[in-house]
Amino acid sequence: MPARSLLSAALLSCALLAGSACATEVTREQDGMRVTYRDASDALDAAMRERILETFFHAYVAERRDFNPAAPTQAIITIDPAYDGIAYVSSDDWAKMTINPGWLVKHPADTDLVTHEAMHIVQGYPDYGNDKAPTWLVEGIADYARDKYGMNNAAGDWKLPTEVKDKQNYDTGYRVSGAFLKWVESQHAGLIKQLDGALRSGRYSNALWTRSTGRDLPALWKAYVAARGGSKPAA
Ligand SMILES: [Zn+2]
Incomplete structure (x- = not known):
C-alpha cells in the first residue's frame, strides 16, 4: 500500500475514536x-x-x-x-x-x-529496598533473568560483565550483581529460585547465603572475583 493510503487509514482510525x-x-x-x-x-x-x-x-x-x-x-x-x-x-x-x-x-x-x-x-515481593528485599538483590535477579530469558540482548549490546572492576561488590546491583548471581547459581544450582522464594515470603535474610552455600556473601564475592581472574582497574 502506498504511504499516502497508510497515512489516511491511520488518520481515519484516529478520527473514529471518541477523543481527539x-x-x-x-x-x-x-x-x-x-x-x-x-x-x-x-x-x-x-x-x-x-x-x-x-x-x-x-x-x-x-x-x-x-x-x-x-x-x-x-x-x-x-x-x-x-x-x-x-x-x-x-x-x-x-x-x-x-x-x-x-x-x-x-x-x-x-x-x-x-x-x-x-x-x-x-x-x-512484599518489600523493596530494605533488609527483607535488598535493592541490589531484587535488581540483580531481574538482570539475571534478562540474561537468561532475553530475546535480543546481543543485538542490543547488552550482556552480563565477565570481568570484575575495582570498587565493584556483590551489592553493586543490576548487571554486576546479575553476573555474580549467575556464577553462584553455577556453583549451587537452584539457589536463585531459593532466594526468590524467600524474598517473596518475607523470610529472606543474608544468612540464607551461608545456610545454602556454606559461605557468607563477602566470601562468595571473593571466590567469584578469583574465578574471574581478580579485579581490574575501573575503565
Ligand atoms: Zn528493575
Missing part, C-alpha cells in the same frame, strides 16, 4: 495470559509494539513458569512519554509496566528491558 487524540490500545490473549498495550499518543510504531508484546510473552511466560506460577495472568503495558526514566513496574491487581518511548526510539534494540521488567512482575 490518536491512541492505540491492543489486548492480546496468549499462553493463558491477557496483556493490554496502551499508547495514548501513538509514540511508538506498530513494529515496535509487536516486538514489545513478543518479548513480553516470550519472557514472562517462562519466568512465571520457572519462578512463580502464582504470578498475575493479566498485565497492562503503558507507553508514557511523560515518564523520564527507562521503564518500571508497579504491581497491584493487574501488573502494570510503564515504558518511556523516547528510550526505545533512541535505543531500538534494547527491547529486553521488557524482560527485566517482566521479571519484576513475577517477583511481586
